[in-house]
Amino acid sequence: MSQVWNIFKRELASYFATPLAFVFIVAFLFATGVFTFYIGDFFRAGRADLQAFFMFHPWLYLFLIPAISMRLWAEERKSGTLEILLTLPIPIWASVLGKFLAAWAFAGLALILTFPIWISVNLLGDPDNGVIIASYVGSFLLAGGYLAIGAAISAMTSNQVIAFVVSVVVCFLFMASGLPLVLDAVSGWAPQFVINTVASFSFLSHFQSIQKGVIDLRDLVFFAALIGFWLFVNTVLIEQRKAG
Amino acid sequence: MPQPLIDINGLAKTFGPIKAVAGVSFSVDKGEVLGFLGPNGAGKSTTMKMITGYLAPSAGSVFVSGYDVARDPIGAQGEMGYLAEGAPAYGEMTPHQFLNFVAAVRGFKGVEKERAVAIAVDRTQLAQVLHQSIDTLSKGFKRRVGIAQAILHDPPVLIMDEPTDGLDPNQKFAVRRLIASMAKDKAIIISTHILEEVDAVCSRAIIIDRGAIVADGTPGELAARSRYQDAVTVEVNSTDAQGARKALKALPGVNDMLDISLDGDMRGGGAVLTLFPEPGQRLIEKVSALVTERGWKVRSLVAESGRLEDVFRACTTADAGNGGAGQ
Numbered sequence A: 001m002s003q004v005w006n007i008f009k010r011e012l013a014s015y016f017a018t019p020l021a022f023v024f025i026v027a028f029l030f031a032t033g034v035f036t037f038y039i040g041d042f043f044r045a046g047r048a049d050l051q052a053f054f055m056f057h058p059w060l061y062l063f064l065i066p067a068i069s070m071r072l073w074a075e076e077r078k079s080g081t082l083e084i085l086l087t088l089p090i091p092i093w094a095s096v097l098g099k100f101l102a103a104w105a106f107a108g109l110a111l112i113l114t115f116p117i118w119i120s121v122n123l124l125g126d127p128d129n130g131v132i133i134a135s136y137v138g139s140f141l142l143a144g145g146y147l148a149i150g151a152a153i154s155a156m157t158s159n160q161v162i163a164f165v166v167s168v169v170v171c172f173l174f175m176a177s178g179l180p181l182v183l184d185a186v187s188g189w190a191p192q193f194v195i196n197t198v199a200s201f202s203f204l205s206h207f208q209s210i211q212k213g214v215i216d217l218r219d220l221v222f223f224a225a226l227i228g229f230w231l232f233v234n235t236v237l238i239e240q241r242k243a244g
Numbered sequence B: 001m002p003q004p005l006i007d008i009n010g011l012a013k014t015f016g017p018i019k020a021v022a023g024v025s026f027s028v029d030k031g032e033v034l035g036f037l038g039p040n041g042a043g044k045s046t047t048m049k050m051i052t053g054y055l056a057p058s059a060g061s062v063f064v065s066g067y068d069v070a071r072d073p074i075g076a077q078g079e080m081g082y083l084a085e086g087a088p089a090y091g092e093m094t095p096h097q098f099l100n101f102v103a104a105v106r107g108f109k110g111v112e113k114e115r116a117v118a119i120a121v122d123r124t125q126l127a128q129v130l131h132q133s134i135d136t137l138s139k140g141f142k143r144r145v146g147i148a149q150a151i152l153h154d155p156p157v158l159i160m161d162e163p164t165d166g167l168d169p170n171q172k173f174a175v176r177r178l179i180a181s182m183a184k185d186k187a188i189i190i191s192t193h194i195l196e197e198v199d200a201v202c203s204r205a206i207i208i209d210r211g212a213i214v215a216d217g218t219p220g221e222l223a224a225r226s227r228y229q230d231a232v233t234v235e236v237n238s239t240d241a242q243g244a245r246k247a248l249k250a251l252p253g254v255n256d257m258l259d260i261s262l263d264g265d266m267r268g269g270g271a272v273l274t275l276f277p278e279p280g281q282r283l284i285e286k287v288s289a290l291v292t293e294r295g296w297k298v299r300s301l302v303a304e305s306g307r308l309e310d311v312f313r314a315c316t317t318a319d320a321g322n323g324g325a326g327q
């Protein structure tokens, strides 16, 4: 476990060693602002809640999270530092977990920095802060799900651009499987349980259910299982790479 | 019988159709510095990557301090320091941060950690660049960061892939001296294609070619296989050249003669004749006696010793595999 911590610290520090962290956080805050105020019509809605703000997170993350995760392994493969990482006495799972947690903490930091919006709604009205907290938790879990997918995909290539594009596509599939667009396409011919299964894999349905203000155990289990599964895939991919 | 620190048996690695390493066996004991020689693409780096657990072998086994690298890579890696080819390092970190990270991973804490880092920094003379990002360092310093990282935990086994590649002569000298200073209580493997390095630091050398061992012995033993071992080179002037050619060639014990004629404008003409002995023959006494007897004007008379370079060329192919050192 101490190796997870060592990896975590090194990774997290590496975000801040370059302007990357700054650029990302600014982009994130800017994009959430644009979505919330212009597209989400935050003011005219006349409601004191953050629904407009959270509604766009799945879409925002679709591009911003792969931008974080793309470098996780691809960069190490490219620069040759993977050879250092894998010849130090660190179990591969510990590297996988440490890197993931660092990226997740970083995404969490960006999310926390949106707090002025929260303060604003409290000044403007009387929002249900329980719902808002639940939504933040949901958004954080959502980011974790995207990150776990992106990290595993980053482990397959030494090209960050490829890692980014493939991650966006795969994350989109996971998100969109709950959209009417996809469900309608399936519902014409597939039996109900297939439709339910497809829908149950969707980030969107789980995120939306958390956004209502109740953190259901099923939603937690969903995200935990999803993250666990992709981290396992990540570990296997790195292990496989040894075979050459 | 105690097990050698590094024990390798039938090690092989294939990449698709490429046989990078084709069944290599050897062992290295404490106190030995093994020079791993071979042309580009011979399989040196691939072998080292398998020893350090970065690549899984297609066949064969590696034991390091008794740990099976395939079964217990973490155990084995704890016993090893590794300088990978090109000394990769996290470029955005400073040497200080990087070495502290490695020290933490190696299990050092607090004062111990500071001490381990300080010693490694001192031995590799990194003090002046300690807080500068590794990306901005010169090649020589980058290499030293890689070496510092490898020796930080004073490991019983040290694997270094071309530790002096790309360094200037002073830096090469410093690295060789460092390796020599650690030799006594470690098992060290260094790969190189610089043959003088072998004489300078290695107690033993293995030459590999196309993934297989083609020679194994002390630098002296290997050099002795050279046809230059106990050969004699005489430089005679033009008046004596013709006679000397004939007489020397006919000398008993001479197996072959290399005859380089010098033009008139080169040192006033004449010839440089190198006489190669038949196995076990010594020629120098016979040649010098003949020179005195005939009264030849000799510009130089040299008793040759074996040349590693010659052995290297004789037992390796010009361009092994596809010659790539690529990843």
Ligand SMILES: Nc1ncnc2c1ncn2[C@@H]1O[C@H](COP(=O)(O)OP(=O)(O)O)[C@@H](O)[C@H]1O
Pocket: A244, B015, B018, B019, B020, B038, B039, B040, B041, B042, B043, B044, B045, B046, B047, B320, B321, B322, B323, B324, B325, B326, B327
């Ligand atoms: N990852 C790889 N994939 C395919 N071929 C490789 C790989 N690594 C090395 N090789 C090939 O294996 C052979 C040995 O390479 P290497 O061990 O790097 O040689 P050396 O270090 O002696 O120069 C070369 O032909 C090289 O092209």
Ligand SMILES: [Mg+2]
Pocket: B041, B044, B045, B046, B085, B161, B325
């Ligand atoms: Mg090499």
